[in-house]
Amino acid sequence: MDRLGSELAARVARLESSRLRDRTIVVAVAVLALATAQAPAPKVTDTAVPIVVRDASGTTATLTSKGLTVRDAAGRTRTFAGVDADGRPSVDLGDASGQLRESMYLLNDLPVLRQFDKTGKRRAEIRLDKTEDGELLINDASEKLRLALFRTTAGDPQLGLYGSDEKLRAYFSTDDASPYLVMRDNAGTTRVYAGGYKDGTIGIDIRNAANTVLWRAP
Amino acid sequence: MTDAQLAARVDRLERASRRERVLALGVLVLALATAQAPAPLSSPRVVRDAAGGSTTLSASGIVVRAGTTVRTAVGFDKDRNPSIDLTDSTGALRESMYLLADRPVLRLFDRAGKRRAEMFLASDTENGEFVIRDAADVTRLAAFVGSKGLPELALYGTDGSARAYASTDDDSPYLVMKDAAGASRVVIGGYTSGTMGMDVRDAAGTALFSKP
Numbered sequence: 286m287d288r289l290g291s292e293l294a295a296r297v298a299r300l301e302s303s304r305l306r307d308r309t310i311v312v313a314v315a316v317l318a319l320a321t322a323q324a325p326a327p328k329v330t331d332t333a334v335p336i337v338v339r340d341a342s343g344t345t346a347t348l349t350s351k352g353l354t355v356r357d358a359a360g361r362t363r364t365f366a367g368v369d370a371d372g373r374p375s376v377d378l379g380d381a382s383g384q385l386r387e388s389m390y391l392l393n394d395l396p397v398l399r400q401f402d403k404t405g406k407r408r409a410e411i412r413l414d415k416t417e418d419g420e421l422l423i424n425d426a427s428e429k430l431r432l433a434l435f436r437t438t439a440g441d442p443q444l445g446l447y448g449s450d451e452k453l454r455a456y457f458s459t460d461d462a463s464p465y466l467v468m469r470d471n472a473g474t475t476r477v478y479a480g481g482y483k484d485g486t487i488g489i490d491i492r493n494a495a496n497t498v499l500w501r502a503p
Numbered sequence: 504m505t506d507a508q509l510a511a512r513v514d515r516l517e518r519a520s521r522r523e524r525v526l527a528l529g530v531l532v533l534a535l536a537t538a539q540a541p542a543p544l545s546s547p548r549v550v551r552d553a554a555g556g557s558t559t560l561s562a563s564g565i566v567v568r569a570g571t572t573v574r575t576a577v578g579f580d581k582d583r584n585p586s587i588d589l590t591d592s593t594g595a596l597r598e599s600m601y602l603l604a605d606r607p608v609l610r611l612f613d614r615a616g617k618r619r620a621e622m623f624l625a626s627d628t629e630n631g632e633f634v635i636r637d638a639a640d641v642t643r644l645a646a647f648v649g650s651k652g653l654p655e656l657a658l659y660g661t662d663g664s665a666r667a668y669a670s671t672d673d674d675s676p677y678l679v680m681k682d683a684a685g686a687s688r689v690v691i692g693g694y695t696s697g698t699m700g701m702d703v704r705d706a707a708g709t710a711l712f713s714k715p
Contacts, residue, residue, distance in 0.1 A: 296513050303520050310527045338545050340562035348560055355564045355578040363585040366577045378585040380605035387607035400607035402629040409622055409631025423631035423648050432646055432654035446654045448673040455676030468676040468692050476699045491700055491715050499715040
């Protein structure tokens with residue numbers, strides 16, 4: 286081989302070597318790009334794209350146009366704050382099984398805070414009623430009302446105790462003239478009355494099941 | 504093919520090779536500059552205002568701060584309970600709605616951090632309770648359904664002992680008033696015998712007055 290031939294052979298050898306290296310680099314870069322490429326990050330003002338923040342445990346917080354949802358690693362909703370599926374402003378807390386246990390929301394624009402048992406029954410709540418008077422309600426496991434603190438339709442404050450049949454057994458209330466305590470039997474008959482009577486007097490009486498007064502004072 | 508032609512072809516190859524290398528390096532730089540971790544972990548997002556307020560969205564929820572003081576937190580609390588917490592300007596927790604070991608609780612705290620009012624479901628029966636406490640964290644009033652399933656309103660002394668309670672079973676309601684020693688002094692309503700009436704007793708529990 287002459288001098289030119291030797292020189293060309295060396296250049297070709299370098300070329301072959303460098304092309305092989307370059308091809309390897311290009312393939313590696315292509316693989317890297319395909320493996321890691323992501324769409325451009327959405328702008329914060331883009332309401333169409335939820336913002337999701339995730340930690341190493343798998344817990345996520347998702348911010349959408351409807352509000353904030355925090356889910357545990359199992360994907361169960363544990364906290365929600367925003368506008369719920371029925372369009373109501375709402376704050377909801379769910380237990381580890383995903384069951385809704387506590388909710389504060391506006392029901393037909395009336396504020397309610399409800400606490401639910403494991404089976405989803407309403408057991409305690411504080412709310413404003415239709416007349417926008419405040420009330421506290423406690424229900425049993427059958428979701429029957431057993432205790433209530435509220436204002437009557439006449440506007441008087443009242444404590445009511447109810448049987449398992451949800452019928453009123455006792456109530457303690459007052460109007461501007463005088464307070465009164467009423468105790469009833471399971472038939473709904475008043476058996477004890479203490480406090481102000483409608484005639485303006487104040488006293489106490491005990492009655493039998495036929496509503497006949499057995500004793501009265503004064 | 505002459506040596507000159509061969510040399511020209513090798514020249515072209517070398518130029519093409521240099522061009523491709525520059526291109527490959529450019530792509531590599533671009534890939535390294537724009538590559539993101541494929542893992543789904545993501546950093547908290549923070550929104551700040553000129554007054555020093557900020558809202559931080561993390562995987563645990565949202566924390567709103569005035570300066571460095573947390574005022575509102577929504578999501579998982581430090582004990583991993585789902586929670587909504589409201590704190591005052593000193594950073595003291597004043598109102599919290601949360602699930603304590605999956606049990607719903609709403610608590611209102613005073614400035615000293617004492618529970619002063621709360622509504623919750625009991626840990627054993629899941630019965631609802633509403634409780635008002637004094638500054639010493641002693642229960643003074645409670646409205647609840649008890650362990651026997653009976654609704655009850657109870658009033659307590661500063662020692663936490665019940666002084667009066669009104670309740671009902673399905674047969675009849677009853678009201679009991681006790682003295683400081685815990686003795687019933689006034690009973691009105693249904694007795695365990697099935698009758699209804701009232702009596703007033705002395706400290707030893709002896710009826711002084713009974714009707715009917």
